[in-house]
Amino acid sequence: MKILVCIKQVPDMESRFRPDSAGVWYAETDLAFRINEYDEFAVEQAVRLKEQLGGEPELTVLSIGPDRVAEAMKKALAMGCDRGVHVQDTSAHLRDPFQIASIIAAYAKGEQFDLIFTGLQSVDRGSAQVGVATAEILNFACASTIVKFEYADGVATVKRELEGGMKGIVQLKTPALVTCQLGLNVPRYPTLPNIMKAKKKEIVVVPVADLLHQEPLVQTSSFYAPAKKGTGIVLEGDVADQAEKLIAILKEKTAVLR
Amino acid sequence: MKALLIGEYRDGKLLDSTYELFGFAAKLGAETAMLLVGRESELPSYGGTLYLADVGKVGEYNPDLHKKLVLAAVEREKPDYIVFQHSSYGWDLAPRVAASLKVAQLSEVISIAEGGFELPACSQKMRRTVKPASPVVVLTLQGGAFPGLKPGGTPQLQQIDAETTGGVTFMGYEAAEAKGVDLAKAEVIVSAGRGIGKMENIPVIAALAKALHAEMGASRPVVDSGWIEHGHQVGTTGQTVSPKLYIACGISGAIQHLAGMKKSGFIVAINKDKDAPIGEVADVLVVADVMQFVPTLTAKLAK
Numbered sequence: 001m002k003i004l005v006c007i008k009q010v011p012d013m014e015s016r017f018r019p020d021s022a023g024v025w026y027a028e029t030d031l032a033f034r035i036n037e038y039d040e041f042a043v044e045q046a047v048r049l050k051e052q053l054g055g056e057p058e059l060t061v062l063s064i065g066p067d068r069v070a071e072a073m074k075k076a077l078a079m080g081c082d083r084g085v086h087v088q089d090t091s092a093h094l095r096d097p098f099q100i101a102s103i104i105a106a107y108a109k110g111e112q113f114d115l116i117f118t119g120l121q122s123v124d125r126g127s128a129q130v131g132v133a134t135a136e137i138l139n140f141a142c143a144s145t146i147v148k149f150e151y152a153d154g155v156a157t158v159k160r161e162l163e164g165g166m167k168g169i170v171q172l173k174t175p176a177l178v179t180c181q182l183g184l185n186v187p188r189y190p191t192l193p194n195i196m197k198a199k200k201k202e203i204v205v206v207p208v209a210d211l212l213h214q215e216p217l218v219q220t221s222s223f224y225a226p227a228k229k230g231t232g233i234v235l236e237g238d239v240a241d242q243a244e245k246l247i248a249i250l251k252e253k254t255a256v257l258r
Numbered sequence: 259m260k261a262l263l264i265g266e267y268r269d270g271k272l273l274d275s276t277y278e279l280f281g282f283a284a285k286l287g288a289e290t291a292m293l294l295v296g297r298e299s300e301l302p303s304y305g306g307t308l309y310l311a312d313v314g315k316v317g318e319y320n321p322d323l324h325k326k327l328v329l330a331a332v333e334r335e336k337p338d339y340i341v342f343q344h345s346s347y348g349w350d351l352a353p354r355v356a357a358s359l360k361v362a363q364l365s366e367v368i369s370i371a372e373g374g375f376e377l378p379a380c381s382q383k384m385r386r387t388v389k390p391a392s393p394v395v396v397l398t399l400q401g402g403a404f405p406g407l408k409p410g411g412t413p414q415l416q417q418i419d420a421e422t423t424g425g426v427t428f429m430g431y432e433a434a435e436a437k438g439v440d441l442a443k444a445e446v447i448v449s450a451g452r453g454i455g456k457m458e459n460i461p462v463i464a465a466l467a468k469a470l471h472a473e474m475g476a477s478r479p480v481v482d483s484g485w486i487e488h489g490h491q492v493g494t495t496g497q498t499v500s501p502k503l504y505i506a507c508g509i510s511g512a513i514q515h516l517a518g519m520k521k522s523g524f525i526v527a528i529n530k531d532k533d534a535p536i537g538e539v540a541d542v543l544v545v546a547d548v549m550q551f552v553p554t555l556t557a558k559l560a561k
Contacts, residue, residue, distance in 0.1 A: 013381045013510065014531050026380065097365075098357065121349075123381050127365040128349040129356070136357035141425030142321070144350040157429075160319075162268070162346045165434030165488075165495050168319050173425035183482030216391060217362035221374060223386045225533075232525075232540045234532070242544050243555040246526065249542055254524045256446050256470065256503045257559075 001057040005046040005081065005117040006104055006131070007039040009065055009072035010124045017225070024220040025093045026124075035072045038119025041180040044187040045149050046117045047080035052151070058082055060111075064103055065092040070203060077198035078190030084201065089208035095216065097125070101133035102214040107206065108138055115156070116177040120145050131179035141172040144179040261286060262337035264328060265294040265302060266347050267313060269431060272300050275343050277406035280304070282341060282399055284407055285370055293331045293418070295324060305411020307335075309418040319347075322424025325354040330418055332359070337394065344398035352398050362390035366400045382513055382535040401494075401517060438489025441473055446503045449475035449492055449519070450485070453508020453529060453548050457485040463507050466552050469559040475499065475519075477509045493518035508548040511536030528552065 011017075011031040020027040035043070043061065050057045061081040063069040066089070073084040087103055089095070095103075108116065116138075118131035128144070135142030147167065148159035160168040161181050172178070190198070233249065235242045250257045263279040265272065272294075283290045291307040295316050301308065309331045316323055328351070332340060340355060342348030344366040356363035369376045374389040375397070441447060448467040450460060467474045475492040476485070492499055494514040504522035509515060511527070511534055519525070520539045527540035528548045537543045544551060 017380050017384050129353040129363055129365060132353035133357040136354050145346050163494055167432040169429040171427040171429055219389045219391055221387050221389055226385050233542045236545045239546055239551050239554050242546055243558050247558060254503050
């Protein structure tokens with residue numbers, strides 16, 4: 001059995017974002033990068049499936065981007081993936097979701113994967129398109145937004161999270177792709193021995209030009225901070241002072257403080 | 259200009275959010291037609307062309323078949339825009355349609371901008387304006403971004419059908435977990451978010467809740483991490499609340515959380531990130547480390 005998990009490296013969302021020189025995405029200066037949160041659940045679920053099947057499946061982790069994404073891939077390898085495929089692309093941030101899906105599908109086509117795991121969405125772009133579009137191109141069965149995953153004999157049984165806490169139960173025949181929602185599992189922390197072992201695992205570098213044959217369908221014309229709608233009061237400075245000011249405001253504006 | 263609107267139907271009911279599609283089409287100034295996998299006894303208040311597939315036959319979640327129905331309606335209507343809500347139905351189905359047609363998809367549209375559409379970026383902290391470069395464009399709309407609009411009238415029904423070959427089988431629904439706490443009735447809610455750092459800090463937030471005679475709420479990551487039971491979750495997949503006072507402790511303000519609490523009477527947010535999206539809905543934003551500020555506030559309230 002062959003399993004693929006796709007991850008993206010993204011900035012910490014608590015960062016301050018500024019437009020890059022072209023004004024179409026964020027400038028990378030001063031940003032700390034990590035694995036996209038949704039994708040950590042995808043990696044964990046793929047590793048659990050490999051463990052469930054006695055370690056037999058070969059588990060490949062794929063990421064698209066510049067040199068820095070190797071760091072995210074190393075973490076996935078330390079969590080239990082067997083090998084990495086780094087699609088080297090310094091312009092990945094300019095690709096639209098369908099182009100990204102096309103790159104993944106072009107790689108996956110020759111590899112005969114049985115299952116592909118992706119995150120529901122990235123925290124920076126948030127299109128929620130890449131996983132589903134990849135499945136569509138590959139003609140894989142696909143379910144998005146999964147919060148539970150079980151596998152037996154070529155059939156995955158998953159729960160999709162719907163609005164209001166309701167869930168939909170769906171069965172997928174492999175080959176299949178699932179997109180993982182937050183809370184699907186509890187992603188493990190790599191242990192030190194596994195971090196050391198991961199250093200010896202292979203990361204194959206593939207130039208994006210080998211896989212990208214799709215023109216962009218969407219152009220970003222500008223990237224900016226939203227106009228501040230917040231008419232709220234901002235309290236800064238000393239904590240004791242902030243607390244006193246807040247209590248005074250609550251006494252004046254709400255009827256809940258007695 | 260024409261928009262094909264894809265309505266949404268869940269567990270036998272037309273979803274209200276379907277009317278936001280009409281609100282969007284009106285802002286765009288587009289003619290409309292609608293596709294709905296539903297039932298003749300439960301139709302939207304709309305006088306235009308409605309392609310109806312019988313949910314009894316098709317099923318509510320059969321993405322391959324729903325995709326083919328959309329493509330069949332596209333063939334007949336030749337729309338410029340194919341519009342979904344950005345919901346668990348829309349974000350699942352829209353990329354299948356866009357990929358089949360090899361056309362642009364724009365996710366979670368917030369507004370119509372000069373020469374394009376405005377989308378969120380960086381978990382709602384930033385925005386970008388994008389221009390589609392294909393003749394047909396698939397859109398999903400952020401929930402609540404466009405006002406619901408009931409056009410009125412009786413639909414002109416067109417039956418529509420397709421065959422499926424997909425490897426996906428819908429087995430049924432699982433009801434939401436019973437609420438442990440009824441937050442809807444609470445006058446004051448103090449909610450904990452990821453910013454509290456660890457499970458051991460929950461009692462610090464609980465102490466503030468107690469001092470204010472409040473119920474405890476929580477954001478999704480806190481529930482997912484098992485720091486507090488699901489019954490406390492506020493947001494799209496938890497409870498929708500509107501207390502007189504809502505205090506968000508270390509909650510950055512994901513759109514799903516904001517949707518569940520923004521109608522609160524008075525909102526206080528405590529966050530060390532001044533730019534966190536929660537600031538957009540807060541009446542007071544306290545820029546501070548939540549674990550330093552909350553004990554100080556609790557102590558002062560006790561005096």
